[in-house]
Amino acid sequence: VPEYQPPRRQPPYDLTPRTPGSPAPGDDLRYWSARPPQPPRPPRPERPERSERPGRPERRQPRRRRRATVAARALACTASAAIVLASAATWAAYHNLTSGLLTSNAINEIRSGEKGYVAPHLDGSVNLLLLGLDSRKDMDGNDLPTDFVEQELHAGSSDIGGYNTNVLIFLHIPADGGRVTAFSIARDDYVEEPGGTSAVGDIPDLGMHKIKEAYGRAKAIAVDRLKASGMTDKAQIEKISREVGRESTLRAVQLLTGEHVDHLAEINLLGFYDVAQAVGPIEVCLNHPVDDPIENGAGTGLKLPAGHSMLDAAAALQFVRQRFHLLRGDFDRNRRQQAFLAAVVHKLKTDGVVGDLGKMQALFDVVKKDVVIDDSWDVLDFAARAQNLTGGNADFRELPITGQPVLPDDGSVNTVNPVQIRQIVMTGFGDAKEFENEMTQAAANAANGGSGDSALSQPQALGPGTLNDPNSALSRGGQIDPGLPSEPGLPAPTPVGGALPSYAPLPPLPPTARDARPAAAAPIDTHAVVDLYNATAHNGLAATVGDWLSASGWPVDKTGGAATQSRTTILYGKGAAKAAAQLAQTLGVPAVPAPSGRTAAGHVLIRLGADYTPPGGPQPATPSDTTGPDGTGTADPANPDPSAALNPADSPGIAMDNGITCVN
Amino acid sequence: VAAPAIGMFFLGGVLSAALCAGAASLAALLVRPSGLWWVLPLAPVAIWAVCVGREVFDASGGGSRQAVAVAHGMIDAFPAMVVTLAASGAVAVSRGLSRRRSARA
Numbered sequence: 001v002p003e004y005q006p007p008r009r010q011p012p013y014d015l016t017p018r019t020p021g022s023p024a025p026g027d028d029l030r031y032w033s034a035r036p037p038q039p040p041r042p043p044r045p046e047r048p049e050r051s052e053r054p055g056r057p058e059r060r061q062p063r064r065r066r067r068a069t070v071a072a073r074a075l076a077c078t079a080s081a082a083i084v085l086a087s088a089a090t091w092a093a094y095h096n097l098t099s100g101l102l103t104s105n106a107i108n109e110i111r112s113g114e115k116g117y118v119a120p121h122l123d124g125s126v127n128l129l130l131l132g133l134d135s136r137k138d139m140d141g142n143d144l145p146t147d148f149v150e151q152e153l154h155a156g157s158s159d160i161g162g163y164n165t166n167v168l169i170f171l172h173i174p175a176d177g178g179r180v181t182a183f184s185i186a187r188d189d190y191v192e193e194p195g196g197t198s199a200v201g202d203i204p205d206l207g208m209h210k211i212k213e214a215y216g217r218a219k220a221i222a223v224d225r226l227k228a229s230g231m232t233d234k235a236q237i238e239k240i241s242r243e244v245g246r247e248s249t250l251r252a253v254q255l256l257t258g259e260h261v262d263h264l265a266e267i268n269l270l271g272f273y274d275v276a277q278a279v280g281p282i283e284v285c286l287n288h289p290v291d292d293p294i295e296n297g298a299g300t301g302l303k304l305p306a307g308h309s310m311l312d313a314a315a316a317l318q319f320v321r322q323r324f325h326l327l328r329g330d331f332d333r334n335r336r337q338q339a340f341l342a343a344v345v346h347k348l349k350t351d352g353v354v355g356d357l358g359k360m361q362a363l364f365d366v367v368k369k370d371v372v373i374d375d376s377w378d379v380l381d382f383a384a385r386a387q388n389l390t391g392g393n394a395d396f397r398e399l400p401i402t403g404q405p406v407l408p409d410d411g412s413v414n415t416v417n418p419v420q421i422r423q424i425v426m427t428g429f430g431d432a433k434e435f436e437n438e439m440t441q442a443a444a445n446a447a448n449g450g451s452g453d454s455a456l457s458q459p460q461a462l463g464p465g466t467l468n469d470p471n472s473a474l475s476r477g478g479q480i481d482p483g484l485p486s487e488p489g490l491p492a493p494t495p496v497g498g499a500l501p502s503y504a505p506l507p508p509l510p511p512t513a514r515d516a517r518p519a520a521a522a523p524i525d526t527h528a529v530v531d532l533y534n535a536t537a538h539n540g541l542a543a544t545v546g547d548w549l550s551a552s553g554w555p556v557d558k559t560g561g562a563a564t565q566s567r568t569t570i571l572y573g574k575g576a577a578k579a580a581a582q583l584a585q586t587l588g589v590p591a592v593p594a595p596s597g598r599t600a601a602g603h604v605l606i607r608l609g610a611d612y613t614p615p616g617g618p619q620p621a622t623p624s625d626t627t628g629p630d631g632t633g634t635a636d637p638a639n640p641d642p643s644a645a646l647n648p649a650d651s652p653g654i655a656m657d658n659g660i661t662c663v664n
Numbered sequence: 665v666a667a668p669a670i671g672m673f674f675l676g677g678v679l680s681a682a683l684c685a686g687a688a689s690l691a692a693l694l695v696r697p698s699g700l701w702w703v704l705p706l707a708p709v710a711i712w713a714v715c716v717g718r719e720v721f722d723a724s725g726g727g728s729r730q731a732v733a734v735a736h737g738m739i740d741a742f743p744a745m746v747v748t749l750a751a752s753g754a755v756a757v758s759r760g761l762s763r764r765r766s767a768r769a
Contacts, residue, residue: 073701080705083712084745090735091742380739384732 094380097361100368102139103375106246107261115194115205116251118260124175126385127429129253129261131246132167132337133215133268139370141238144270152314153269163216163242165249167320167337169396170257172429173385179600181428182396184334185253187212189401190413193252198244200225210413211252218248242372256418257425258438263382264374269317271370277313278366280351282343284311284319284336285662292322299324316340331398332664338396339663395600397558399424423555427529427602432575528572528579528602529557535565535607545608554583557603568609574601587612668714668744681744684711685751692755697763700756707752708745715741 110117121127136144136153144153168185193206193214200222206214222241231237250261267275276282285308292302302318311319320340326332353359360383399421401414426435530549534542546559570591572580580591583604594605667687671680688707695703716737723733 073705076702076705076709080709084708084742084749087712087738087742087745090738094735094739380732380735384728 093361097364098379101364102368102370102372103377104243104246104264104266104372105375106243106250107264107374107376109198109243109247110250110254111197114196114251116196116255118254118258120260120262121431125430126173126175126382127259127262128171128173129250129264130167130169130171130341131165131215131249131264131266132272133266134164134166134212135162135268137238137268138270139238139372140235142234149269153273153317163219163245164212165215166212168211168249168253169337169341170253170259170261170425172259174430179395181600182338183257183425183428184338184396184398185211185256186330186334186399186401186414188330188404188412188414189256189399189416190407190410191252191256191416191418193217193248194255196247196251198222198247199240200244203244203248206248209410211249211256213410214248214252215245219245246372256416256421258422258435259425259429259431263377264372265377266372268370271367272320273313273317274366274370275363276311276316276344278363279344279347281310281312282316282340282347284309284340284343287662287664290322290325292318292325327664334398335663339661342396342661397428400556420555424529424557427555428557428600430601432528432602525576525579525582528576528604529555530579530583531558531603531605532556533559533605533607534561535568535609536612537610541608541612552586565607565609566611568612569607571605571607573603573605576602576604580604668711671744681747684744684748688748688752689755692752693759697759700759704749704752704756707748708741711744711748712738712741715744 112119136149138144164187166187168187169182170185171180171182173180187210189211190208191211192208193211195203195205195218197203198218203218203221206217209217219241222244223237226237226240246264246266250264254261286304286306289306290302290304292299294301300318300322302315302322304315304319309315320333320337322336323329323333328335348363351359353363360379364379399416402417403415404412405415406412422438423435426432530546532542532546532549534540542559542561546556550556568587568589570580570584570587570589571594572591573594577591577593583606584591587606591604668680668684671683684707688703691703691707692700716734719733719737719740720730723729
């Protein structure tokens with residue numbers, strides 16, 4: 001076998017001339033290339049330094065391109081990993097925060113066309129209903145331990161309380177971060193409680209009752225039906241029946257106020273106690289010392305001095321539950337609840353909890369056990385909106401009542417003027433135009449023989465019957481029983497003025513609702529409401545003038561006292577210029593826009609100064625008059641209208657600017 | 665970017681995530697092997713950008729509202745990102761396996 005010889009290649013130094021494109025003799029043809037031989041390259045000039053190169057972009061070499069590609073890939077991968085990890089962390093934190101929350105679908109269960117249904121608004125604002133349940137049971141319907149209820153909650157026996165919604169606070173948080181408005185709905189307001197569809201079938205109309213009872217009455221119907229259907233699981237019965245109770249309360253509130261409830265939060269005694277414990281000591285302020293001993297199972301046992309006090313969870317519960325030994329009873333209690341809520345929000349803000357997911361987590365771990373929120377509640381969004389509540393940009397108000405008769409089936413109730421309530425709430429929530437449209441629609445429907453399905457076309461649909469309503473139980477005079485206590489074991493409530501006929505007359509309803517005339521006939525601008533403050537040394541002037549303005553058709557929201565001033569002033573908020581001008585003409589005082597935006601939109605703020613003189617036309621009673629509203633001459637000069645002293649709308653709203661507000 | 669945008673504005677929820685995953689998988693199938701380096705990491709980024717951008721665009725108000733909007737966008741985007749990453753990653757792995765098999769054959 002011959003030894004293998006590798007082919008000999010043309011040596012590079014072989015410069016034998018040859019025809020271009022032809023192999024040289026002796027070449028191995030296997031390695032011959034058709035490529036013509038290249039002339040020798042001239043020596044390459046030395047590459048200048050990077051700093052000396054001309055402006056023409058450098059031609060990147062493949063290695064550099066590869067490096068750039070690798071770097072770009074690494075960057076993309078790193079960015080992607082960072083984004084995915086950050087999203088995962090946010091997602092996990094949010095689900096950790098919200099998982100386990102007790103939720104309710106009651107808001108969505110109220111169907112269009114049902115009485116009490118109000119269409120949601122689309123402006124991005126939020127209406128939130130805070131619902132405090134006076135139940136001594138846990139979420140499964142089991143009684144709380146008696147020792148705990150009596151010793152820690154100071155709430156008497158587990159047998160009492162039932163399912164009354166003793167706290168109803170309706171908040172409006174504007175979309176643009178504007179002023180938050182909140183109304184307390186008195187638990188004894190005598191309103192219509194409409195029925196509707198539910199998980200246990202149709203709930204019938206419950207009729208006229210205290211608004212606090214809507215929950216329990218509907219729940220009782222649901223429990224009966226569930227038990228009749230053979231359901232034995234106590235926790236399941238409790239869960240479903242509570243949902244029915246919430247729906248009933250929502251219908252009643254929406255029917256009364258004309259506003260859609262976007263979100264709800266329900267808390268019971270135990271939940272309040274736990275949350276108060278989690279938040280820590282809360283500072284409150286009292287105008288007077290308080291001593292509320294427990295007697296016959298009633299009372300809270302609260303004993304506090306006047307001025308500022310720090311409350312632990314148990315004392316906080318006593319503070320918001322006390323209603324005896326208070327000048328205005330339930331209405332002072334409402335004020336306390338508002339002040340407490342303001343104090344809690346103030347503390348959460350100063351502790352940096354609001355808006356901090358980490359700190360909110362600890363609070364939510366407590367909230368999850370006892371607080372029910374609606375299932376569309378966006379915790380993050382609310383955390384952002386809650387900044388409005390803490391920014392000194394919120395105020396709490398109460399809704400006016402028209403009397404406090406005692407009824408045989410319902411005990412002591414608060415009668416209300418439903419049109420006035422609806423007007424005040426809708427105006428406060430920025431829906432004055434919608435209110436006017438409803439009135440116009442109601443008038444049109446009434447003019448057409450009552451056709452149409454507007455809730456306002458029928459007086460009953462407005463909510464509670466009134467003293468002007470001949471079909472109302474209130475008007476069937478023989479049923480009034482001043483001696484009937486509202487709850488077993490509790491002292492009988494004192495009706496304002498003693499008996500129904502002596503109540504101050506209701507302010508006239510807007511012409512559209514009363515006489516079925518178009519709203520355009522009304523000369524008064526109903527877009528705005530009036531806040532009236534007495535800045536004189538004469539007691540009762542604000543209430544007197546307020547009554548007169550109400551009788552003239554003006555929606556008076558608040559009356560109360562203010563620091564004395566010599567001149568009467570009229571300030572108005574956004575959208576209230578026309579009403580302010582009309583009032584200025586009526587009172588003979590110039591109206592000016594509020595300089596700092598402190599006056600809420602749609603509000604006219606009147607401060608009656610020492611120079612105030614009653615204008616012509618219908619004369620209000622002056623402070624020096626001794627003639628009462630009924631002309632009998634029995635009024636106290638210091639307080640011409642006794643009912644005004646008890647009227648919840650008679651004291652200024654709680655402003656959250658100070659954080660801590662002193663209350664009775 | 666188009667897939668999450670279409671999904672976000674016209675479909676939402678599960679359908680949006682499915683559309684994103686489908687689009688990313690298709691891209692992972694069609695690109696050259698070196699292109700996978702771009703498809704895989706950038707698909708979640710595109711979803712994130714669309715979700716967060718939409719929330720921030722919709723949000724009005726100050727810094728806290730914007731921060732909440734970013735958080736909302738991330739929370740909304742995360743499930744779609746995971747599904748998309750898993751689907752396109754599965755396509756890339758299967759491509760690699762099939763190439764190895766064919767190389768061996």
